Amino acid sequence: MSSNKTDIKQYKDLLKQYLETKDEVVLYQAEQLNKAIKQDVSPDEIIEQHFKALLEIDPDMDDKIKDSFDFLIQTMTSYALAYKEYHELRAKQLELKAEIEVAANMQNTLLSTTVPGVQNIDIGATSIPAKLMNGDYYHFVQDDEGNIGVAVADVIGKGIPAAFFMSMIKYAMESFPENRMYPKVILELLNRVVERNVESGMFVTMFYGLYDVHKHEFYYATAGHEPGFIYRAQQDQFEEIDAKGLLLGVQKEVKYNQYIDGINEGDLIVLLTDGVTECRDGDRFIEREEVLEVIREYKHLSAQEIVDNVYKYLERLQDFKLRDDFTLIVLKRND
Known part of the structure; x- marks a missing residue:
C-alpha cells in the first residue's frame, strides 16, 4: 500500500x-x-x-x-x-508497443504512394494491416510518357524488419530512370537488390505491371506473387493472370518472363495479396470465386468504391478481425 x-x-x-x-x-x-x-x-x-x-x-x-x-x-x-x-x-510490453507504433507511423510515411490520376483509367487501392505493421506493400510510378507502373508485394517474414525492408525496395524503385522500364527489367533489378541486402529466410513476392495509357496494353511479370485477375466486360468473365516467376532474393541472377494483355473499355485489372484470396469465414476458407462475385457485383462503381466494398464484405465475413494483411488494387478502363 x-x-x-x-x-x-x-x-x-x-x-x-x-x-x-x-x-x-x-x-x-x-x-x-x-x-x-x-x-x-x-x-x-x-x-x-x-x-x-x-x-x-x-x-x-x-x-x-x-x-x-x-x-x-x-x-x-x-x-x-x-x-x-x-x-x-x-x-516493457507497453514500451515495446509504443516503439512499434512509432515504427508503424514511420512505415506509413516511408511507404506512402500517390495514386496517379490518368484520363480513361480509374484506379482504386487499399492496404490494411492485420496488426500494427504491414507486411504488404503497393506502389505506383509513372514514366515520362505517363504510363502507369504498379507494384504489389508481400514479404515472407513479418514485423519491423520486413516493414523497413519494404522501404528499401520502394526507394530502389524510385531510383530507376523515368523512361519506360518494362516489368521483367524492374523485377530483375530488384532481385539483385534483395539478394544482396536481405537477411537469410526473408523473401519477397512481387507483381509488377506497366499500363500503356496510349495503347491500353498491360505488361506484367511476377516474382512468385499471388496471381491477379482481368475482368472482361464484354464476356462478363474473369481471367486469371497466368504468370510465373521466382521469388525475389532466392537466387543472384534470375530472368523473368513478361506477358502482355490488351485492355478494353469496361475491363478491370484486379491485383491483390493472399490476404484477400485466403480469407476465412470461421473454419472455412473463402473461395476465389466468391471474391470475384463480389467484385462483379460492384463493377459498375468507381474503382475505389469497388475496392472499399470488397474489403467491407470480407471484413464482415471475418467478424472484423483480419487474419492477414489485406491489399487490393483495381484499375478500370473508362473511355
Missing part, C-alpha cells in the same frame, strides 16, 4: 467504519482509495497494512487471528514476486 500516511489513515478509518456499519457506500469509497494507490505495491504489503489497521482498531485481537495473518503474509511472498515480475513485464 502507498507509504503516504494519509492513505493509510483513510484506509484504517474506512475499515473501521465498514466493520461497524457494513455500509456498501464505504466499500465504494475504499474502491476509489484503492485506485489512488500505486500499482507497484505488492499484495503482501497490502495485507500487512490491513493487519496493522486491524490492530489499531482492536488491540486485543485474538492470537490465532494474529498468527493467521503472519501465515498469510508469508504465503503471499512468492505471489508478490510474481506480481512484481508481472508489472515489470507489462511496463
Whole structure:
C-alpha cells in the first residue's frame, strides 16, 4: 500500500467504519482509495497494512487471528514476486508497443504512394494491416510518357524488419530512370537488390505491371506473387493472370518472363495479396470465386468504391478481425 500516511489513515478509518456499519457506500469509497494507490505495491504489503489497521482498531485481537495473518503474509511472498515480475513485464510490453507504433507511423510515411490520376483509367487501392505493421506493400510510378507502373508485394517474414525492408525496395524503385522500364527489367533489378541486402529466410513476392495509357496494353511479370485477375466486360468473365516467376532474393541472377494483355473499355485489372484470396469465414476458407462475385457485383462503381466494398464484405465475413494483411488494387478502363 502507498507509504503516504494519509492513505493509510483513510484506509484504517474506512475499515473501521465498514466493520461497524457494513455500509456498501464505504466499500465504494475504499474502491476509489484503492485506485489512488500505486500499482507497484505488492499484495503482501497490502495485507500487512490491513493487519496493522486491524490492530489499531482492536488491540486485543485474538492470537490465532494474529498468527493467521503472519501465515498469510508469508504465503503471499512468492505471489508478490510474481506480481512484481508481472508489472515489470507489462511496463516493457507497453514500451515495446509504443516503439512499434512509432515504427508503424514511420512505415506509413516511408511507404506512402500517390495514386496517379490518368484520363480513361480509374484506379482504386487499399492496404490494411492485420496488426500494427504491414507486411504488404503497393506502389505506383509513372514514366515520362505517363504510363502507369504498379507494384504489389508481400514479404515472407513479418514485423519491423520486413516493414523497413519494404522501404528499401520502394526507394530502389524510385531510383530507376523515368523512361519506360518494362516489368521483367524492374523485377530483375530488384532481385539483385534483395539478394544482396536481405537477411537469410526473408523473401519477397512481387507483381509488377506497366499500363500503356496510349495503347491500353498491360505488361506484367511476377516474382512468385499471388496471381491477379482481368475482368472482361464484354464476356462478363474473369481471367486469371497466368504468370510465373521466382521469388525475389532466392537466387543472384534470375530472368523473368513478361506477358502482355490488351485492355478494353469496361475491363478491370484486379491485383491483390493472399490476404484477400485466403480469407476465412470461421473454419472455412473463402473461395476465389466468391471474391470475384463480389467484385462483379460492384463493377459498375468507381474503382475505389469497388475496392472499399470488397474489403467491407470480407471484413464482415471475418467478424472484423483480419487474419492477414489485406491489399487490393483495381484499375478500370473508362473511355
